[in-house]
Amino acid sequence: MSFLRQFHTIVSDQTLSTDEKIQSLLTFGLEVFSLDIAIVSKVVGENYEILYVESDNPDLTPTCTFDLGGTYCTHTLKANKALSFHCAGQSTISTHPCYINFQLESYIGAPIRVGKETMGTVNFSSPNVSAPFTAAHIDYVELFAQWLGSEFARRQAESVLRNNYKTLQKMEEVASIGSWRIDLESKDIFWSNQTKLIHDLNIIDKPKLDLWLSFFENEDCRQTFSHFISEAITHGTPWEVELPVVTQIGRRIWVSLHGEAQFNEGKCTSLFGSLQDITHSVELRETLKAQRREAEMLLDERSHFLSKISHEMRTPLNGISGLLINSLEEQNPDKRTENVQLALRSADILLGLVNEVLDFSKISQEGLSLSTKPTDLPQVMSDIVELYKQLITSPSVDFEANINLCQDYTVECDPVRLNQIITNLLSNALKFTPQGKIQLSVHTHHIDTGIVLHIIVSDSGIGMSPASLASLFQPFKQGEEEVGSRYGGTGLGMSIVKELIDVMNGDIDVQSKLGEGSLFKVSIPLQTTSKCKQDTPFQENTPFDASKLNVLVVEDNEINQKVMEAFLQKFNVTSDFASNGEVALQKCSVKSYDLVFMDSVMPVMDGPTTARNLIKQKLLPNHAHIVALTGNTSAEDKAVCEQAGMQDFLSKPIELMPLAEALSNCLEKIQAHSDI
Template identity: 30%
Template sequence: MDHPASAEVDSLAAFERRFSRRGLLARYARGRLKHFANRQVMTAAGALVLFFVNGPAYGLAAVGFALLGEAIDCLYLRSAARRLRQGSAYRQIYVISTVTATFQAMTIAICVGLCWFGTNSSESSLFPVAFLAGAAINAGLVLPFHPAAAIARLLVYSAMLLIMFGSIWVVDHRLASASVMDICGALIMTYLVYMFLGFVIRGFRENVSRTMELTAKGRELAAREKEARQLSLVARNANDAVILSDTQGRITWVNDAFTNITGYPMDEALGQHPGDLLNGSETDPETVRDIARSVSLGVPYRGEIQNTRRDGSLIWIETNLVPVLDDKGTLEMMVAVERDVTDARRHAQEMADARRAAEEGAREKADFLATMSHEIRTPMNGVIGMADMLGGTGLTAEQTQYVDTIRNSAEALVKIINDILDMSKLDAKKMTLTLAPFDLRACLQEVAALLSTQAHKKGLTITLDGLDSLPGQVVGDEGRLRQVLINLIGNAVKFTDVGGVSVRVRNMPVSEGYRIEIEVEDTGVGIAEDQLNAIFDSFVQADTATTRRFGGTGLGLSISRKLIDAMAGKMEVRSTAGAGSCFRFAVTLGRAAEQEHADPSKPDSGDLNRLQGRRILLAEDNRVNRMLIEKYLADTPVELRFAHDGQEAVDETCNWHPDLILMDMSMPVMNGLQATEYIRAQSGPQPVIVALTANAFDRDRAACLAAGMEGFLTKPVRRSDLLASLMHHCSPPQGADTG
């Protein structure tokens, strides 16, 4: 059975088809065909009158003309009705049917003329005028359906009326009183025909207008009914619970999802308040009050509330409460759409727990790395420092080889620690770049010179091309760029046995500075194509044979790419196994004034007289490190004292008043940060405090500077770096002779 709304839509569509242009034309054709017989009654009556009044010839002629016009018109309209159903062109049918209507009207006009000009019937003007009026009424009735055909017929009949009464003037050259009366009667009859047709047409139009209005309302009602039906289907089949409540808050309807979520069937829910049915001891009273306030005020509410299912289990519900108002703004009902978010909240809690666990793991990792760094750097400071001191004591060639081995091994271990710390900072996105002016050409030359000894031992060459295109000064992080160059050129030397390493540089000025492209190409072992994407992964080398032969942690390339990424650059590689590799990267460096930029942290270390009379306090709990610093400063004109912990450093500062304190961070009793903060809180002259620590993280540097320190040195520290820092922070005492 069809739904009422569907039937209404079908009837509306049928009405629109009936009153369309094609529909009206089809109705005109069908109407003309349907009433053919009725029209012939009037034709037959007129023909009989002429037959008996004027003779058989007049009657037969009238029948012949009338039937000829009707036949031509109806035969075409019969085919036109069929063609309209088949979708033929509307305009062609409309025009031709107008022509056939005109021809049919002309045959009727001829019949009227036979009556008007007949031998005997001409004595009475009433019959032909009445016949013509009937034909005009018949023509006017189809005006709403086929305006052109109706107007054409009326024009023909009007012309015939003029011919009829005009003939009186032509014959008699005057109008008798009877003729005048006939003309007036004809005009009155014409007016009555006009009024009648006007009434009929207005009625038709009003009927169409009312029907169209009803159609529009019916369409609107049908749309509303369809929408209501669709909403009903949505509500019934929704996965979310839907609750309808009256103005008193009592449940009037629920969908199946409500039963699935809460366990309550509709018959148990009807007439109850949702809160009375679902709220339990665990439900938040404040949320209950907020919902009740929204219901009483008729305003929307959205929030989460804990409810109790029919079986007593607890669930979390996200409710969206919406008031439904009538046209006057009066509350009709409340609609609540509720969703079970128990699993979502559980998942969110699990994600929060996982995030906290990950953060805790990251903190533990950072703490482990910091501890490992500190514990390894502290003894490495003694190993490297003492190796340096031992190397300057006039050793034999064999002893020098032993010392170099110790130093190189210790430095390799420190490099591994530095790589791991760098990787940790890059993975945590905590690597910060230090931007400052530097000489890029000198940076490249220094790296090449640093690695040239290793290359010469293997019989390799390192060539630099394109240095002339470089600007004098650029702005960037020289240390990190140097680290990348050392990694790439050092790898090229390490993995090459024959040939050499070529470093090509290209400078492309851009709006923000210089776009620097650097290629490092070697003639070494190369990399297989299937390994190219993996070589930038952490702790990965091209194959295990490479690891056994050349060693290494597999961190250098990964760190280099991430450093270039941090500089907003890009690193690429192309290689063929057995034919060498080419690493290429591009970075953008800023512009700097073309002038010499002296690094204040590295002044001329030969001018040790600047340290004359300076009091230096070393706060260090490790005996080896105290001995190393003492050896480093043995030939400098400074006074050196030691403090074994932070408390001793504070006491020595108060009693001895040093000019500079080398402060370790990790010490017993009081650590370096606490000691620094205590010293800075005291009144009177303040010493320069420089951190000398195995804690090498950026956060350690920031903590030292925040505590009040002016400098930061990491272990293992080289003698040249220590002296440079002392001379940077210590100016000669007033009145001292600087030589």
């Protein structure tokens, strides 16, 4: 059998692996050349490493390394072609280290080239002198080297391909991107593993086009996908589209499909592309759209809010300004008194609007807070009933109150906020009942932790439509458009009521029909406490003598100074004034004050800082009282004032009764100190 035929027989044997073929070719070469050692080597720099070997020498094994200069292969690599000699001892290389060290007489070898690079050699050798090598021998060893170079190149390409495929798989997993291909001739569909995972298929599954189409959420999606395929086949149009998909296990996801056509001689033979799970991106995009819509809505509401508040505030401001101007020139004392009383009523309305705006601001930012204390429910309800008896002046409106409360205990609640809930409901009933009847019913029932307070406010007024009921607790909403224009108001009252009831862990239920009136039912759980003796509260318009007090008012606003001066004079108090904290410190260093009214926000030095300095520098007597004056009425603001050493807290606008309580507290403190 010739060299070529045997070589072909070995390399074409599909039952043998590449490694087995190499070993067979080395064995065959030893037979052909009648030599003892066959080696396939890899050369890197001056390092000679054995990759494959056939030899009886146990010291020669794969991975053995030698210095390249100590092998005959160094001559083969320098010659860059096949090289042979059959009697080294009588040749020019008899002084070569390989001959000196190993006494190898015979050698034939050729360089192995992978692409344009020389990888190593294939060589055969023996310590025995052989017959001279023929041209056929040279052809064989060169053919062997060429085949090895092709195999090693194929291995490298396969390795790169495998690595690239692994990298592609990893990228597909990380980015949730899969690939796909449709062979139009065989109608076969290829899906990458990631594409199958996206659709919740098993890796071994082989999808068909019908199955693929069934995954799309609806017929419109299937038609869209089919249309893009048709356009690609007919015109070669690439596409990219986002479609909803229902996976094999029923998950609803969104995928981005990219596809292109492949043509051969003008005919579309296949379609290929990518498929990515973009569910998270779509959900994020929809969230951002919703947030944008919400932001735009809030901007619209803010604009509407500012417009509404501006309009609502101008009405009482106009009343205050106009009535006071008219009072300056009014000679009739009764008429002048009436003007002032109406101006005060307008001021009350304006204050109510400001309070609503502040409450709404708290709701928008951090939520409303409660300031609970033992509260006499019957007294709270009695005050509300008496107030509304005075407010309902129309003879065509009847007001009926049914209060059924136990007198044996107090409850833990915020009486101001409770009052705000009920007065808002009654004010709404009064506003929207031009004639008919308004009823307030209050009763309780006991539970393990205390009681549940039930408040029912009903009226026979204009009522509400279903649309108005649906938006009742939304800010700025006042039902039908003509309601707001006819009856006025900010539309904040009911949203604040709902927030307050939620903060109190209560419930509110509303029943209403357009033209038939409304019914509001409120339930609030409250803890009960034992009844304690209540101090007789100060009654407005009953000032007492506090002339013995030395009072300093620290206030930067001149008008507020005048207001405080007028109020204090009702109690026979002549006060000193300081326009900022530094002036207050100077005054207190030269005069002893019993009571200091301290504005919170001032230039130069603010109220809390001034209070801390007064205490730190001991500029006040031990019995002195510091009372905060501020328009900031949140729990946080009160805490700041208390931490600064202020014992009382008066919110602006100042009212006579709280002022009287502050003066009384100071007098009691002085009395207690003198008794000691």
